[in-house]
Amino acid sequence: MYLRATEEVPITLVDFDLVNPFYTLRPIKDTLENLGLKVIAWGKNTFMGLGEASSLLRSDMLWALHRKGNIVFDVGYGTYGAEIFNLLEDNAEGRLNIFGVVNICKPLTSTVTGIVKYVKEFGKINGIINNSHWGDKTDITIINEGIIIVSEASKILGVPVISTTVEKKLAEKIGPADFMGNPVWPLTLYMGNAYW
Amino acid sequence: MSNKKPVEGEKRAFLTGNETVAWAALAGGADIMYGYPITPQNQVMHTWSRIIPPYNRKFLQTEDEISAGFANCAGALAGKKSFTATAGPGNALMQEPQSMAEAMRIPAVFIIQQRGGPSSGTVIYSQQELTLTTYGGNGEGWRIVYSVCNHQEIYDYTIKAFNTAWTYRFPTYVMGDGYQAELREALTIYDPEERGIKMVEPQPMVGMPGKPGVDRPPVHLVNIYSLEEELYDVCIKYQMEFDRISGEITESEGKNTENPDVLVIGHGVVFRSIHEAVKEMMKDGLNVGYFRPVTVRPMDVKALRNAVKNAKKVLVAESSLGQLERQIKAYCYGLTTPISGYFLPGMGIVATDIEREVKALLKK
Amino acid sequence: MAKIALAGEGGQGVQAIAQIMVNAAFNEGKNACYLPNFGLEQRGGVSLSFVQISDSEIGAPKFKISDIVIALSKRAVVRTKQYVGPDTIFIYDNTRVAESPDYAARKILGIPATDVANKELSSRVFNIIILGTVIKVTGILGVDSVKYALQESLKEKFLKNPDLKDLNFKALESGMSLVEEVL
Amino acid sequence: MVQKRPKIPDGWFEDSKPHLFCPGCGYGIIFKAVAQVVDELDIRDRMIYGIDIGCSLLSYNFFNFDTIQTHHGRTTPVIYGVKRAVPEKMCLGIFGDGGGYAIGSQHLVSSALRNEKIFCILANNTVYGMTGGQLAPTTLPDQKTETTPYGKKVEEYGWPMQGPEMIAAIGSKDVYAARGIVSNFRQLKRFVTRGFQNNLDNRGFSFLEVLSCCPTNWRTNAKETWEHLDKVMTKYFKPGEINNPLEQKEGK
Numbered sequence: 001m002y003l004r005a006t007e008e009v010p011i012t013l014v015d016f017d018l019v020n021p022f023y024t025l026r027p028i029k030d031t032l033e034n035l036g037l038k039v040i041a042w043g044k045n046t047f048m049g050l051g052e053a054s055s056l057l058r059s060d061m062l063w064a065l066h067r068k069g070n071i072v073f074d075v076g077y078g079t080y081g082a083e084i085f086n087l088l089e090d091n092a093e094g095r096l097n098i099f100g101v102v103n104i105c106k107p108l109t110s111t112v113t114g115i116v117k118y119v120k121e122f123g124k125i126n127g128i129i130n131n132s133h134w135g136d137k138t139d140i141t142i143i144n145e146g147i148i149i150v151s152e153a154s155k156i157l158g159v160p161v162i163s164t165t166v167e168k169k170l171a172e173k174i175g176p177a178d179f180m181g182n183p184v185w186p187l188t189l190y191m192g193n194a195y196w
Numbered sequence: 197m198s199n200k201k202p203v204e205g206e207k208r209a210f211l212t213g214n215e216t217v218a219w220a221a222l223a224g225g226a227d228i229m230y231g232y233p234i235t236p237q238n239q240v241m242h243t244w245s246r247i248i249p250p251y252n253r254k255f256l257q258t259e260d261e262i263s264a265g266f267a268n269c270a271g272a273l274a275g276k277k278s279f280t281a282t283a284g285p286g287n288a289l290m291q292e293p294q295s296m297a298e299a300m301r302i303p304a305v306f307i308i309q310q311r312g313g314p315s316s317g318t319v320i321y322s323q324q325e326l327t328l329t330t331y332g333g334n335g336e337g338w339r340i341v342y343s344v345c346n347h348q349e350i351y352d353y354t355i356k357a358f359n360t361a362w363t364y365r366f367p368t369y370v371m372g373d374g375y376q377a378e379l380r381e382a383l384t385i386y387d388p389e390e391r392g393i394k395m396v397e398p399q400p401m402v403g404m405p406g407k408p409g410v411d412r413p414p415v416h417l418v419n420i421y422s423l424e425e426e427l428y429d430v431c432i433k434y435q436m437e438f439d440r441i442s443g444e445i446t447e448s449e450g451k452n453t454e455n456p457d458v459l460v461i462g463h464g465v466v467f468r469s470i471h472e473a474v475k476e477m478m479k480d481g482l483n484v485g486y487f488r489p490v491t492v493r494p495m496d497v498k499a500l501r502n503a504v505k506n507a508k509k510v511l512v513a514e515s516s517l518g519q520l521e522r523q524i525k526a527y528c529y530g531l532t533t534p535i536s537g538y539f540l541p542g543m544g545i546v547a548t549d550i551e552r553e554v555k556a557l558l559k560k
Numbered sequence: 561m562a563k564i565a566l567a568g569e570g571g572q573g574v575q576a577i578a579q580i581m582v583n584a585a586f587n588e589g590k591n592a593c594y595l596p597n598f599g600l601e602q603r604g605g606v607s608l609s610f611v612q613i614s615d616s617e618i619g620a621p622k623f624k625i626s627d628i629v630i631a632l633s634k635r636a637v638v639r640t641k642q643y644v645g646p647d648t649i650f651i652y653d654n655t656r657v658a659e660s661p662d663y664a665a666r667k668i669l670g671i672p673a674t675d676v677a678n679k680e681l682s683s684r685v686f687n688i689i690i691l692g693t694v695i696k697v698t699g700i701l702g703v704d705s706v707k708y709a710l711q712e713s714l715k716e717k718f719l720k721n722p723d724l725k726d727l728n729f730k731a732l733e734s735g736m737s738l739v740e741e742v743l
Numbered sequence: 744m745v746q747k748r749p750k751i752p753d754g755w756f757e758d759s760k761p762h763l764f765c766p767g768c769g770y771g772i773i774f775k776a777v778a779q780v781v782d783e784l785d786i787r788d789r790m791i792y793g794i795d796i797g798c799s800l801l802s803y804n805f806f807n808f809d810t811i812q813t814h815h816g817r818t819t820p821v822i823y824g825v826k827r828a829v830p831e832k833m834c835l836g837i838f839g840d841g842g843g844y845a846i847g848s849q850h851l852v853s854s855a856l857r858n859e860k861i862f863c864i865l866a867n868n869t870v871y872g873m874t875g876g877q878l879a880p881t882t883l884p885d886q887k888t889e890t891t892p893y894g895k896k897v898e899e900y901g902w903p904m905q906g907p908e909m910i911a912a913i914g915s916k917d918v919y920a921a922r923g924i925v926s927n928f929r930q931l932k933r934f935v936t937r938g939f940q941n942n943l944d945n946r947g948f949s950f951l952e953v954l955s956c957c958p959t960n961w962r963t964n965a966k967e968t969w970e971h972l973d974k975v976m977t978k979y980f981k982p983g984e985i986n987n988p989l990e991q992k993e994g995k
Contacts, residue, residue: 018959019875019889056801057765057959078876079892083962091964210586228828256827259853263820266813270824273811274791278828292814320597321622379621380579380594382586402809403825403832407788409807414756416804418812420796465621472619544622 002185003070005036010069014061015041016084017076025074028190040064057087065090082123098125099162102153104132104146115153127162128154130182143170144179151180202251206386213376214239216347217281217307219385220354222247225395226305227276228254230267234286235319236374237309241281261286265293265306272297272304273417275400277358281307283374284317287325287332294367295333299419301434303361303398306369307354309377310464312542321374322542323464323515329371330493330523336431338438340445341369341493343463347383350376353490355388355395362396364441371492373515375465375544438494448496450503452478452485458554459507459533460486461500461524466513466545473550484554492520497527504528509557510535513550517541561614562698563623565643566690568632570607573687576713578609580691584701584709585613595621606639613700628697629665630690632673637661649697651739653690669697669742676734685731692735697743707732754778754787759804767968769925769955770798770866773837774805776932777864781808784939786833793822795838795847798872802837816847823850823859833942834861841871844880844904851906855914855948862938862949865906867980868957876960880904883979888960903979910950911986917947920986924954926973927982937989946988954980 005011013032015025025032025041032039040060064071065088073096075084082098085091100119102109109115119125132146147164154161161182166174171186178184202222211219217240221229231241245255258264264280271278282290287308297304310325312318331337340360342353353370361368388395401417408414421427451474453459462470467488474486487503489495504510504524510533512521521537528535538545538553564581568574578594585592590613597608612618625645631637631652644650644663652661654670661668671693677686688710695706710728711718718725751757755778764770781787790808794800796815803812813821818836826834843851843865854861870888871877877890881903885894911920919941923931931953938949954976958968984990 056763057767059766062766078962079887079889080962086962086964086967087958088964208586210583210592230824230827254827256823258820259849262817263850263853266817266820267824267827270811270821271828273821274825274828274832276828278824293817296814296817375595375621378596380582380592381618381621382592400829402811403789403791403829404809408790408809409753409756409787411788414804414807415809416756416812417810418803420800420812468618469620472617544620546620546622546624548624 003072005069008069010036010038010067012038012040012064012067012069012071014064014071014073015039016061016073018057018084019076019078031190038067062087063089065095081121082125097127098123099127099129100125101129101131102150104149105134105142110149112149112152112156115150116156119153119157119159125159127160128157129162130164132164133167138167138170140170140173143174147178147180147182151182200250201387202247203385203387205390206384208382209385210380210382211347212239212378212380213347213350213372214281214309214378215243216350216383216385217354217370217372218243218247220351221279221305221358222251222253223385223387224355224358225277226253226279226358227398228256228271228278230256230258230264230271230278230280232258232261232264232282232286234261234283236311236321236377237281237283237286237307239377240307240309261289262292265290266296268304268306269293269297269300269302272302272361272398273300273401274403275398277305277362277398279305279307279358281309283309284311284313284319284325285315287328291328291333294339295335296419297367298333298335298338298434300401300417301365302367302401303365304367305354305357305361306367308369308371310371310373312374318542319374320542321515321544323373323466324517324519324541325371326463326492326514326516326519326523329369336435337493338366338434339369339493340364340366340491341371342447342490343371343492344376344490345463345465345467345488347376347379347381351383351385355393359393359396360445362398364445366438366441371464373465442494445491446494446496446499447490448488448499449490450485450487450499452483453487453503453506454485455483455506456485457483457508458485458511458557459503459509460484460511460513460550460554461488461520462486462513462545463489463492463520466515469545469547469550470513472547473554476547477551477554482554482558484558492523495523495527500524500527501531504533504535505531507533509533511538511550511553511557512536513538513545513553515540515543515545561616561627562612562700563625563627564611564613564630564694564698565608565623565626565628565640566611566630566632566694567606567608567636567640568630569636570605572607572632574607574632575609577687577691577694578611580706580709580713581611581613581694581701583712584705587709588702588705590615590700591618593618593621606633606635608639613698628694630694632656632690651693651697669739671735671738671742673735673738676738677731681731681734682727685728688728688731689735689738692732693739694735695732696736696739703732703736752778752782754781754807756804756807762805763801764798765957765959767956767958767965768798769868769953769957769972770802772925772928772931773864773866773953773955774802776928776935777835777837778806780932780935780939781806784936784943786939786943789831789833791822791825791832791834793818793825793834793836795836795842796873797839797842799837799839799842799866800873816842816845816850818842819847819850819854819861819863822861822863823854826859826861830860833939835864835939836861837864837866839872840865840867840869840879840881840904840906844906848880851910851950852913855910855918855950858915858917858947860942860945860947862942863951864935864938865950865952866955867906867952867976868955868960869903869976870957870960872957872960881906881980883975905980906952907950907985910948914948914986916986917941917988918986919947919949919951919984919988921950921984922952922954922980922982924972924977924982925956926969930982934984937984937987940989944989952980954982
């Protein structure tokens with residue numbers, strides 16, 4: 001499930017947060033493109049929205065599924081949940097893998113019942129990514145707690161945990177899988193610079 | 197319509213402050229007033245709407261002060277000398293368009309007749325709108341504010357406000373108060389041109405002659421920016437311009453500011469009492485002086501600091517709880533002269549009050 | 561310099577006589593200023609006005625202690641107490657206010673203005689009788705200039721009904737002599 | 744085969760194209776109608792165009808005529824402020840249902856009452872677009888928005904605002920009040936023409952609500968968008984002219 005960008009199978013990231021895009025790909029677009037990724041987002045200098053807050057849809061976002069390789073959409077939150085994908089052109093049933101990213105340090109997803117409710121509201125999904133962390137205060141206790149709570153929610157929901165994501169240094173201590181058997185994805189963080 | 201001048205020659209007049217504003221605006225060539233009723237400025241609108249018909253000037257009573265303020269901005273954008281008058285909660289509501297006037301360098305004129313606050317306060321009097329008028333709104337206070345103390349000044353500075361606004365393109369204010377608004381007092385009214393005051397011609401910022409896209413490019417005026425950097429550049433540019441012109445705009449007056457034992461500072465109508473008290477005390481041989489800012493924004497900082505530096509003690513007197521004193525202290529940062537305040541929020545201050553306070557300071 | 565506070569009920573014409581006084585002063589080339597109270601009181605409360613007439617420059621428009629206080633109703637007597645000092649001359653209408661107030665003033669004078677107006681002249685000129693008393697007590701304005709200012713302010717009424725002019729002038733003079741009796 | 748590109752109206756400012764609006768936004772159709780009518784009536788040199796904060800903001804350089812960007816809901820007082828100062832100008836304001844019916848409603852009501860000789864076009868897409876999909880006065884019953892995440896309850900927020908009907912009720916017979924829809928361009932253009940004409944004749948205030956679409960905040964694809972517009976929205980908002988003084992003048 002780990003994606004790697006190649007010439008033949010590129011990866012395209014799409015900034016598809018339409019509600020409250022204060023953490024966005026906009027400011028780090030150049031950095032990501034230098035890493036070999038393709039990014040569909042308003043660039044810091046090309047952004048002409050004069051916007052109050054809302055990001056603006058662009059047609060290259062709607063037509064992203066026509067691109068070669070793997071396309072990753074970041075959809076943020078929103079009361080419409082998975083319905084946001086209705087906007088996409090040629091979005092045939094089953095073309096998308098929809099993963100709910102949950103963090104037990106967010107109040108709405110801090111408990112098993114919370115996660116179950118949240119994910120159900122989002123709509124039909126294919127897997128959960130356990131992204132439990134407490135910013136730079138993250139420690140192994142929080143990671144372990146996240147693994148237990150998210151795995152339990154995944155059982156109730158009947159959808160697999162796709163991965164437990166952990167910042168690189170901590171991930172090295174845990175190894176390739178966590179104690180519940182979920183794959184561990186080590187993370188390099190860019191989000192610190194992504195505040196618009 | 198007659199091209200006759202509203203005021204010919206010099207005329208003695210016995211008017212209220214509000215009537216004086218209206219006559220000054222007429223003589224100063226104001227084209228249009230937008231207003232909304234609030235005491236104690238109502239009579240500005242009453243008088244203006246009554247006296248304008250022979251002179252082809254206009255008046256619109258809007259649905260609220262927000263509208264009056266925005267329409268005032270619009271009139272100026274369209275190249276007309278426009279003004280409004282308000283007070284208290286109306287001034288608070290009008291901060292939104294005042295802030296647009298700062299952001300877009302709109303030469304709109306605002307008359308403020310302060311009433312008591314906070315909230316509805318009283319309809320009578322105060323000096324509690326100093327902070328709001330000089331630094332209100334979500335901005336940096338790029339406003340030019342004349343604080344007047346008598347009817348002659350109301351007349352002179354209302355005329356001057358139009359020239360200042362249209363010369364420098366910052367919103368310009370004449371700030372009085374409820375006492376001055378309703379007070380009836382003598383003054384001389386005149387035609388400014390006959391006195392040799394050259395009235396600045398207004399220029400439109402939109403709707404210039406010619407077909408946009410054919411004879412000239414279209415004008416697209418905005419006050420919102422996408423990036424922090426764009427806004428930063430605008431702010432720095434406007435601040436530099438405001439600082440640059442401040443030297444040409446600031447006005448103040450002082451008496452015995454060389455080495456007084458007590459220097460009294462006050463603005464607006466309170467200065468009348470300060471003036472009277474200092475005159476009396478000087479007659480009695482006391483070494484006291486005064487400093488009075490006429491422009492409360494921008495402040496005549498050089499003259500103020502000089503006067504404060506030379507004084508042994510400073511007394512700031514105002515009909516508010518330290519709104520002027522806070523500004524004075526900020527402007528005088530680094531000076532060691534002790535500054536104290538005599539504050540009567542929402543109350544008038546008379547000369548005997550000042551004398552008593554000054555004498556107490558002298559004894560300490 | 562004269563500092564005069566006038567107070568009465570709405571409709572008694574307090575503001576009108578204040579205005580006539582300052583207009584007369586203005587015509588005489590004196591410094592004058594007149595500040596009406598315009599608080600919420602102006603609707604149904606005591607109507608107050610502050611008048612200053614002087615040969616020199618006038619400072620604050622409102623004052624704390626009055627040289628002369630005129631109170632024309634019970635409520636006005638109470639409301640004006642704060643303007644009374646040891647040098648104040650306090651004048652009230654003793655037809656409407658039975659008891660003389662015990663204020664620590666220089667003088668307290670009761671004038672039967674309402675009575676005189678109703679019996680000898682007309683209730684409409686009640687305020688002009690008061691104007692006469694103020695003129696007499698202050699002595700700061702010339703009678704002719706007050707008559708001129710009075711005529712100017714009531715010009716249209718006088719045109720419609722020339723008898724009114726006589727009536728008003730009579731009221732003015734009667735006010736002057738009424739106060740002379742008690743001074 | 745060479746495909747002929749449709750002519751860009753002279754009233755559009757070409758340097759600012761492609762424009763900034765979301766794909767599928769209804770504003771483009773409204774702007775096309777406005778620019779064509781301005782060209783046909785040959786009033787470009789008299790135009791003063793005002794915009795709100797709201798999605799209409801993005802048209803700050805859309806047109807080939809003088810434009811003033813104002814604040815949230817404040818387009819109306821700015822354009823009537825211009826009109827009162829310089830009556831020969833043709834003053835057009837375009838804003839959304841939030842700017843017109845919520846934060847700026849007092850201006851709209853009073854403009855109709857005073858019969859200001861200005862033209863206000865209001866795009867009704869039942870939602871706040873630019874600020875991220877919140878409740879609007881026009882939001883439909885049970886519609887989900889970011890501030891009514893469980894659907895709009897009528898007992899809490901009322902029925903959808905009936906704007907042109909309100910304007911017609913407030914205004915005199917000289918007020919033009921109509922509701923168009925972006926899916927009927929010919930009718931929309933006719934309404935825009937009459938709105939301008941009512942000002943040109945110096946007769947009265949003109950108000951045109953346009954049922955518009957916001958696929959971004961509706962989360963709908965193209966087909967669903969048009970279905971929602973034509974079938975769902977028209978259940979609550981009836982397109983047509985509510986008050987047409989021009990017809991009355993023609994003696995119909």
